[in-house]
Amino acid sequence: MFHSLQGKTVIVTGGSKGIGKGISRVFSNHGANVAVVARNLSVAEDCVAEINESNNNVSTYAFCGDVSDRESMAAMAKKVADKFGSIDILCANAGIFPSATIEDMTSADWDHVMNTNSKGTFLTVQACLPYLKESEFGRIVITSSITGPVTGYPGWTHYAASKAAQLGFMRSAALELASHNITVNAVMPGNVMTEGLEGLGEDYLKEMASSIPMKKLGTVEDIAYAALFLASKEAGFITGQTIIVDGGQILPEN
Template identity: 65%
Template sequence: MTSTLSRSVLVTGASKGIGKGIARVFSSKGDRVAVLGRDLSAVESTVAEIRAAGGIALACAGDVTSKASMAAVVEAVVGEWGSLDVLCANAGIFPSASLETMTGDDWDTVLNTNLKGTFISVQAALPALKQSAAGRIVVTSSITGPVTGYPGWSHYGASKAGQLGFIRTAAIELARYGITINAVMPGNILTEGLDGMGDDYLAQMSASIPLKRLGSVDDIAHAACYFASVEAGYVTGQTLIIDGGQILPESLAALG
């Protein structure tokens, strides 16, 4: 696949995990990457890594739940590079709470960040994306919610399923501007969040996946790069599961 060079890319939730991987891979393909997160020191650390590898990156502190904050971030990106071509709406949280103990505030916090934050990020980026020759939006959803469930994550699952409903109507509305919007749906990905869980835990997780390994952040990043590419210009409102085949077996017995 031929990459499109020298685009301006904004990645939310990019100071660690999947977002950091997305930012790093876009940069490796020659794009200028704005790294957004709430913790400026963590953002600056990611930017330093990208620059050390020869990339061009901009540190942005912001909050995806705030329209004013996201408008300021987009303004800063356009002010720095003159354009915004790609938005990767990746920011998300996943605290655990059972239905019996979950509070309304627990629910609102997750939905506000994961679902409303996607809407706010897209809305803030639209004026700039409309000026791009090939505006692209890539949302990080999950298999949890749209396809699978996991105890303690009913609010998270609802937010991730909601993102898919959002992109399908957004795709219709944005098509008139030549902007595409699609979603990646990660399975179990090896990130900092799994540090300290222990080898037995990781082995158990890997055993439930046909490819017998957890995914890497780069696996998700390369899928995001495809959706953002010129070659994917006729793809919109679609989803791509990247899970090593995790959702396929009817039971562990199917894995032999």
């Protein structure tokens, strides 16, 4: 499946935890060279050790980078290109989701989320773009969310705004980069089981699952395989589009 990804180099920002870790693992399992990028290098290294222990692909390495910092992203992209010889795919996945009501939210709270989620997407794409242009086929896959572009949730107005902003960026970027044979698409997860939810208790998780027609939370692999498809050569005529992966969560009227 998707043999076109074998030997391709993929950068996964926020690649050491949650959905990012799932993306890193799935791409590695399909023969790609994977650069797991995180702000904490030791956490990225732990993720890489776990991935390399479970499969035969040893072309998965850890890199340090802060998506909200232009110089950090430029340095990261150069290190990845020097290590693997190319950058073919960018999975712009890094994101944060602290909660705050509009009444209590500070300007710093708003800026922190927007700088990481939306500005971080822009800076990461900008840093990788020179290398993506040199690729046989370049792919950019953004991890957005159903929250913001489609739905809302109290306490996450800054998060919702940042995720909607990613899709505005995606559509214009897809037009701008089409002539370079680079596609730009997004996956939009619904409720997904990650490490961050494990401590919330069984009752809370059951309540979350009950809002989904399929009566279960998604897995990080569910999101990763959507990203894998969008990154493949086979998806080369798809750009500026989104795939919602939510078990039907957005479908009910109430």
